[in-house]
Amino acid sequence: MTSQPSTPVTMVKPIVEIDGDEMARVMMHSIRENLVRWHVALDLLSFDLSVTNRDATQDAVTREAIDALLSAKVAVKCATITADRAKAREFGLRHLLPSPNATIRRRLGGVDFREPILAEGIVPLVRGWDQPIVIARHAHADQYLAQDLRVEEAGTASLVFQPATGGPTVVREIATFPSSGGVLLGMYNYIESIESFAKSCFEMALSRRMPVYLSTKSTVLQSYDGAFVEAFERVFAAGYHAAFAEAGLRYEHRLIDDVVAYSVRSRGGFIWACKNYDGDVQSDFVAQGFGSPGMMRAALVSSREGAMLFEAPHGTIPRHFRRHQRGLPTSSNPVASIFAWSGALRERGKQDGSEALRGVADAMEQATLDTIAAGTVTGDLAAIRNESDWATTDDFIAAVAQRVRGLLSARTQDPISSGSTT
Numbered sequence: 001m002t003s004q005p006s007t008p009v010t011m012v013k014p015i016v017e018i019d020g021d022e023m024a025r026v027m028m029h030s031i032r033e034n035l036v037r038w039h040v041a042l043d044l045l046s047f048d049l050s051v052t053n054r055d056a057t058q059d060a061v062t063r064e065a066i067d068a069l070l071s072a073k074v075a076v077k078c079a080t081i082t083a084d085r086a087k088a089r090e091f092g093l094r095h096l097l098p099s100p101n102a103t104i105r106r107r108l109g110g111v112d113f114r115e116p117i118l119a120e121g122i123v124p125l126v127r128g129w130d131q132p133i134v135i136a137r138h139a140h141a142d143q144y145l146a147q148d149l150r151v152e153e154a155g156t157a158s159l160v161f162q163p164a165t166g167g168p169t170v171v172r173e174i175a176t177f178p179s180s181g182g183v184l185l186g187m188y189n190y191i192e193s194i195e196s197f198a199k200s201c202f203e204m205a206l207s208r209r210m211p212v213y214l215s216t217k218s219t220v221l222q223s224y225d226g227a228f229v230e231a232f233e234r235v236f237a238a239g240y241h242a243a244f245a246e247a248g249l250r251y252e253h254r255l256i257d258d259v260v261a262y263s264v265r266s267r268g269g270f271i272w273a274c275k276n277y278d279g280d281v282q283s284d285f286v287a288q289g290f291g292s293p294g295m296m297r298a299a300l301v302s303s304r305e306g307a308m309l310f311e312a313p314h315g316t317i318p319r320h321f322r323r324h325q326r327g328l329p330t331s332s333n334p335v336a337s338i339f340a341w342s343g344a345l346r347e348r349g350k351q352d353g354s355e356a357l358r359g360v361a362d363a364m365e366q367a368t369l370d371t372i373a374a375g376t377v378t379g380d381l382a383a384i385r386n387e388s389d390w391a392t393t394d395d396f397i398a399a400v401a402q403r404v405r406g407l408l409s410a411r412t413q414d415p416i417s418s419g420s421t422t
């Protein structure tokens with residue numbers, strides 16, 4: 001740090017900080033200490049959702065974090081390990097707990113909007129893309145709250161629905177298994193949640209002036225995916241048809257294979273409404289196609305109680321963390337994590353009427369883009385530019401920090417652009 005900190009901005013209400021694992025945790029901490037704390041007197045409600053602490057608390061810490069988020073309304077989340085059997089052995093875990101993301105999203109519901117961060121000097125790997133593709137990922141249920149089962153003997157599996165009113169039970173046979181067994185999956189969603197997903201997508205389309213494409217496989221899953229198609233049509237016809245026509249925008253349902261192909265030959269510039277699993281997968285495809293998994297922002301807009309959660313959509317980057325643990329320099333891209341912090345600060349500023357907090361968020365994002373434009377990039381971006389020179393994660397964060405200080409001190413000295421500090 002070369003210059004003195006400006007007077008830190010004070011916060012009216014706290015941000016819920018949801019901590020996580022491995023390289024993502026290292027980056028989130030470094031951004032908090034070297035970028036954010038320099039300018040903001042942080043008021044954080046912190047919850048340690050590292051895989052070992054979730055195990056030690058039998059996941060109580062996840063439930064506490066969600067309660068805090070529903071009350072404080074704004075959270076920043078670090079990527080967390082979802083332990084499979086191999087990870088459980090590696091960390092000596094006593095329980096095989098569900099994905100904390102699935103648990104959080106089950107309570108919050110809503111939509112996870114994931115958008116690539118476009119930066120000067122980074123040419124997308126998909127050459128035609130010059131406008132962002134915004135993935136609107138339905139954040140509720142499907143595979144993430146499913147029952148999946150392995151059966152090891154011959155038998156019959158059925159879907160059973162028991163009406164709460166006591167009406168006749170509906171039984172649909174799924175399969176008869178041979179003695180070698182097989183696998184089974186039972187998943188669900190709620191019409192109410194799908195309608196709220198549709199509404200959020202149409203609202204986002206109007207605010208961003210982008211068309212919406214919903215992708216499903218309704219030809220195969222006629223009832224399940226058909227319900228998504230019908231809910232979107234219903235919500236569109238009831239509340240958005242006229243506004244879309246006036247704005248010159250379109251809504252269309254298309255089969256997912258068609259949208260995947262279309263996305264590659266398009267210039268971008270649309271909202272891609274995806275079912276939960278499709279959005280998980282396609283957001284990584286879109287992030288990498290624009291440059292890197294480290295170059296995507298994500299905001300989970302809850303359908304309940306106005307809560308918002310900001311995160312980097314990539315994982316904990318274990319391959320890079322192994323290097324970090326051995327004391328070797330790492331060059332994981334911290335941009336998505338910087339934007340997770342800035343997203344939370346901006347939303348906190350918006351909800352609490354703090355121009356100063358929003359100013360810090362803007363400066364963090366501007367400084368990040370300026371740093372990349374000036375040629376300081378991490379290894380992932382250097383690789384797609386065929387450059388052998390790259391910055392370590394620490395060097396990149398330090399370069400951004402220096403620019404943020406420059407931007408904010410210039411604003412403080414300019415009486416027109418400087419706001420209050422609360």
Ligand SMILES: NC(=O)C1=CN([C@@H]2O[C@H](COP(=O)(O)OP(=O)(O)OC[C@H]3O[C@@H](n4cnc5c(N)ncnc54)[C@H](OP(=O)(O)O)[C@@H]3O)[C@@H](O)[C@H]2O)C=CC1
Pocket residue numbers: 078079080081082083101292293294295311312313314315316317318319320331332333334336380
């Ligand atoms: N939101 C969440 O909490 C999420 C958690 N996870 C969890 O993360 C763990 C690891 O998952 P994994 O499948 O390895 O996925 P990751 O996203 O962690 O990493 C996959 C690969 O993508 C590249 N990559 C990802 N992020 C960056 C970045 N910021 N900068 C540069 N390169 C990047 C790296 O490629 P290379 O090695 O080639 O450089 C990395 O090895 C799992 O336990 C999983 O459950 C996964 C996704 C989301």
Ligand SMILES: O=C(O)CCC(=O)C(=O)O
Pocket residue numbers: 081082099100101102280313314
């Ligand atoms: O919750 C998980 O295990 C994975 C989450 C994930 O991949 C995502 O949020 O994109």
Ligand SMILES: [Mn+2]
Pocket residue numbers: 280281284313
């Ligand atoms: Mn994912």
